[in-house]
Amino acid sequence: MPNPNQDQIDAIDRDILRLVDQRAALVIQGAQASKPNMQASNTGPVALSSHQIDRLIAAMGDLGASPNAIPAQSKRDILRHIASVCLAAVQPIRVAFLGPEYSYSHLASLKYFGQAADFAPLNSIPAVFEAVSRGDLATGVVPIENSTDGGIVDTLGMFIRLQMQICGEVVLPIHHNLLSASPRESISEIHSKPQALSQCRGYLATHYPRARLVETTSTTAAAQAASEQPGVAAVASLEAGRQYNLEVLGASIEDNPNNVTRFAVLGKDRPQRTGDDKTSLLFQINHQPGALADVMMIFKTNQLNMTWIESFPCPETRNEYLFFVELSGHRDDESVADAIATLSKQAKRLDVLGSYPKAQNVE
Secondary structure, eight states, rough: OOTTTHHHHHHHHHHHHHHHHHHHHHHHHHHHHHGGGGTTTOOOOOOOOOOHHHHHHHHHHHGGGGGTOOOOHHHHHHHHHHHHHHHHHHOEEEEEESSSSSSSSHHHHHHOOOTSSEEEEESHHHHHHHHHHSSSSEEEEOOOOOOTTOOOHHHHHHHSSSSOOOEEEEEEEEEOOEEEEGGGGGOEEEEEHHHHHTHHHHHHHHHHSSSEEEOOOOOHHHHHHHHHHHHHHEEEOOHHHTTOOEEEEESOOSSSOEEEEEEEEEEOOOOOOOOSEEEEEEEEEEEEETTTHHHHHHHTTOOOEEEEEEEEEEETSTTTEEEEEEEEOOOTHHHHHHHHHHHHHHHHEEEEEEEEEEEOOOO
């Protein structure tokens, strides 16, 4: 039966398309005006940040409280996709990520850049760093920390080896699912990458104690194996399950319901202050008693809140460590700038990896 409101719906849709065209025209005009100041051709405009999106949604006030309103996350997705499409009209953003498609790195890339970006799956974290460093792609997305397993060793190691800036972050809830084309009772093997199997060890031990756990290069590869081999199940995302037409044998099977992974957005941009930023540092200090405590006092003196600290063995020296620190604030804030200046006098090495808006939501 035809919808009696269809004419009004069509009119609204036409208005939406006209407004999107107007938005794209403004983005193009702005890009053309700033073209003389732009860097190499691969470093074009960046995606609409989560901070900007949340600010726009918050500005709507009570409009979002209507019983007919769509969820806030859906509004975020719509705005991000519109921004992505408009930016692609200026210059497609080429984004490297740890592949393959439908991996969690792919989902994080989609969440940050929207679907109109040109995504390039690469087979390793070092490959993502190298591609961005060479300028083959404008930006890249790599996992940097998981709430269950801690810092991602390959990513931290590449920051030590290669000069690279962080220009954004994505926080992605990690919901693992047990997927298969085979019946539950026939499952003899469960495939996934080591981290995913580790994050579901309790569930798997309880529900599939006799199944053999098989490590794969990615959760997507595990989903493909589950679609092709009888008796095989995969621990992977729902998106990977849809891609390979798998049934969900268990949803959200991660042992930690608050399991999230943070992803760093690599690039050559230097985001401006938003008022809700964080700064990432990498430093090495003299291997002597009290040296780290002295550094911590620098942050305390400048009233800076550290949100993350991670030690990493120094590749060149035994029994010495480099430290990754994230703290609230922007490198252009006076307190952060003072702390960096003081730290530079005490550190054997200091890299300011970047200042960028904090990820505002984890839906």
